[in-house]
Amino acid sequence: MKININPLLLIFAIALLVSCSSIKNSAETNNRNDKITNALDAVFIDYTPTIPETKYQVFRAEKDGNSGWMNVDGEWIITPEYDTEFKRDWSEGVVTCRKDGLYGAVNYKNEIVIPFEYPFPPYECEDGLILVRDSLRQEAYFSKLGVQMTDFIKRQVEFINGFAVIRTNRERYASYPRINSENKNARTDIYKGDFVVVNTQFDTLLQFDNVPFLLEFGTLNNNRRTFFLYPFMGLHADIGISYGQYGYLDRNGNIAVEPKFRASDVFTPLAQGFVRLPDCPFNSNLAKVREGDDYYFIDTLGNEKFEITTHRERLYDVSNFNDFGIAGYRTFGKVANSSMIHLIDSTGAIVHEAYESDAPMSTGGGAIGHQPRKEFIPIYDMKNGVFRLNAPDFSPFASFPIKDSSTLTNFQYRGFLGNRISDNFILTQFKKTKNSYGYPGSHQRLIDQDVNAKSSWFSFKSILSSKFGNFTLVDSTSMTTTLYDFDKNVLFECDSCFFHYDFKYNLKGVYKVHLANRDLAYVNYKGKILSDLFDSAEKDIYDLSNQVKTFNELTPHQLNAKEEEFEELFNTSIMYSRIMK
Template sequence: MISCKPNKAELNSAESQTYKRISGNKTWGFVNQNGDTIIPLNKYKFLNPIDEEGMILAENNGKRGYINITQDTLIPFKYDDLSVFSNGLAPAELNRKHGFIDRKGKVVIPFEYENESHFYKCGLARVRKNNKYGFIDKTGKVIVPIEFEKVRDNKADELVCAMKNGKWAFFSCDGKRLTDFEYDKITEVSYNDRTNTYFKKGLCRVEKNGQLGYINSNFETIVPFGKFDIAEPYQNNLAIVSKNGKYGIIDSLGTLIIPLKYDLIEHPAIYSNIFAEFLTNDSGKYGLLDSNGDILLENKYKEIIWDRLKRGENQQKYFIYKENGKFGAINTKGEIIIPFEYEQLSNFKYRDFTIAKKNDKFGVINSFAETIIPFEYNSINCNERKQWCNLLILEKDGNVGLADLKGQLKIPSIYQEISPCFYDETNRFIVKKNNFFGIIDIDENIIIPIEYNEISNWVEYGPDEHFVTKNKKKGLISREGKIVIPPIYDEILVDNSKLIKVKKNSLFGTINWKNEIVNPIEYEQILWEWPYLSYKELDTIYLKKNGKYFTTDTKGKVLEQKVSAKLIDEKFGYLLN
């Protein structure tokens, strides 16, 4: 049953507040601007942001529905899947069939289709029935017959496409076929962060009988099929083409505005983020054209690096290259934004600072080329393994310290090495001093005494604890500095939560996590199946003594007095041979 809406006073009270989603324990809730809980956690597995009509898509007990901020049920929780509204309708799934409902929960389009879809630019939705595709309008009327192998639409173009017998054709929004089924491929390009387009970036690249060509929005062939060996999709009304190994650029009329003279032309890209500019290669020397095809840099550079940097709240594209033996950077207009005065210049990587080298010393500059940390260090590194960092490791005259991005020293330069602990990269650090290792926090509190020959950091499939070595003996210490296994063993192997294999004086044994001996240290070999690969808890230990194997359980109780060499070879031959 759908509840009534809140009264006017309640509604006005709710509208005067602002709300923020929160999550925890794999559930979602809402708080208001004061941090007061409005919808508590541990009730809804999922809550979408509040939409323009004050409705919240929610999931509860494996079913989806809609509520408001006062938790009135607006659309009952009976749907296996339910999505957001577009054009007044939301796609829903019930008993493995898909249809559409309105904001009152009324079924507008019956549950008879095999896929979820939305209404986009054309006001049509893609539907599948009996494994065939077509389009319907918001009343459920079939506009493009449900008889095709594939269909496509997007949020930018007022047209759709359908495939028949492996060939594509274009259709209008009212279902009229605009072309024959003649194209092997039709290429979409990115229009913005949310959708693609066929024609809004220039001509549409299509393929016919294995040859590429371009058509305009009237479906006229502008660039004949096979004219170019390589024909890239359009970006900003320009496209890269190639013939006989030479590259050029054509405009939206198909005219060459950059002749076929380069060995290569490409758009720089960071993952799927494609630059509008063109990188050119002529006889191994790189140059740069702007988004209009005008020259930014002549082809005389060994390397041009592209990236993004942050200035204020904005991200800007830029290019690093070497001029007269020094590195600097320009923006997409060709303006110098980082002067050419550095022997090394690291990528900003979307940040507002980077590490540079000047007069044979390292320092840190911001995106306006202002010095943050002076150029007086032998090396500077970010404090972690990820793309982003907020602390810098500084090395000067053989000593290492830690500074923040304002240049303020957080840990003085009195250590031989500093390395962030992988589990807390901004607060815990493995340090080396007087050739010994330990762990300190950002306030220089000692967590693990600086007295070990080795301390592990991240270990693949390893335990939470740190492996330590002292006087050539190995042990385990917790992240809080508690000795779990004292460093008294020649070797230790940790790959499960029950037993640890240890080695002493060339013989093996096992201990539990309380450092209690389970299997005495008197065996020539100890083997077990690695739980990570066997997908089961450790239960059987294979021990070798006087050349013969037997088994025990994880508490040391004998299971089998004798185990065949064949079984050992089958289970552990990959380790022993």
């Protein structure tokens, strides 16, 4: 049977269906928007961060097949015009690059300091100097301002802490007792020769003729610079220095403390020889001195202030003082895994000691250490169930419970925003309940030193940045992830994507995002995609702030002590009496 359908009725039916569908879609959309709004309303933020300086927080990035350096604000510091296959780290505000197969260097201002005409990469900048090799493998020094300081020759002298020792006319002079546990009669050659000491401007500061000793210098700190005076031996330099003695110069290069300390005591013996520590610096006007197995601290006049003693089996890892007069060391007992941490003040009095397993110096799950920090000093007191946060002078600052037994919840604390008490202090707190999974916890929030909440609890797999004021929320209906600032403004949004919650750049304002098409995006704290290819994703973001601050500090070091003073010190030392002519 044939059915006749009225065309007007058909049009009305279709319109009704479309209308109903639209109402349904509109209702779903409204429900989703209500859900997001409610989620945002649940986010309470009582904190306005001071965004860290980001201009010179830089990473290597690619564009159109070339590489350059970009900061986390998305600004090119070094334009992308260099070969991607060659990578080099920053040093003193300068980075080596390769362009069209030839090497050169640019500074943080994007100025060329070494022209791109060399077949070998220049060395890293040290003491304001860059060592360059030409096509004949000859070497010359350039300053980091781009000035060629020397001619190209076969081999340039090495600078250490702003000084170089240039030796000439070496002749065998006598023999010297050699440290050898198997043969106490072992000898080694000692030489006489000429040498000069120059600074990074190649000024001659000292000139010695036909002497049996050498000099080397450390860093300047607390108006004191270590200097080593040692026999001119025919062994590796580190071994030669280990036979010497050391003292201290003042800022002007005058002798402040005579070289009365055995240099061998700043060496660590190994099977193949010795490894020299880089320096014996002063900090908080105290310097660590070791005589055999004994440690003590001296003041800037060379007077002994106090010795480190212990009743336990072994003393180990004595640190230098931090800038606030706190030092640390470890001791070990007869029982395995019985190491203890001890912290002392500038008088030698113990301000903290505990077994490392009971109270490690750690932010919770981090590396156990004993070296006091120059910012906050964290003690994770597992024995007493408290996380103690101390100021750099170890005065109490805040304490937090590790566990809430009433709710079977464990807490961990990390993510300091402030380095000083005067900073706006924020800490990230993680919680892990009995039934939650994941490490270190299932949720996190921001708190201050009084345990006042500055945010609601977030899923641990969400971005929650106290430094940059960001957080992410996921709409489980549409699988849309949105990055907000703490004023709840949308910064970045993507469908079927997720933010990498434990990516190491998060604390530097860069977030790695896994997109729906399996591509990666690197988004900064403002929601800007930084580059198509973030080619240093597994490397560091370099903080050039200090390198920029000190870039033009090219004041050459000076020495006011005279040649006669060093010669007299050597001739009256125990080193001289050991020479066997």
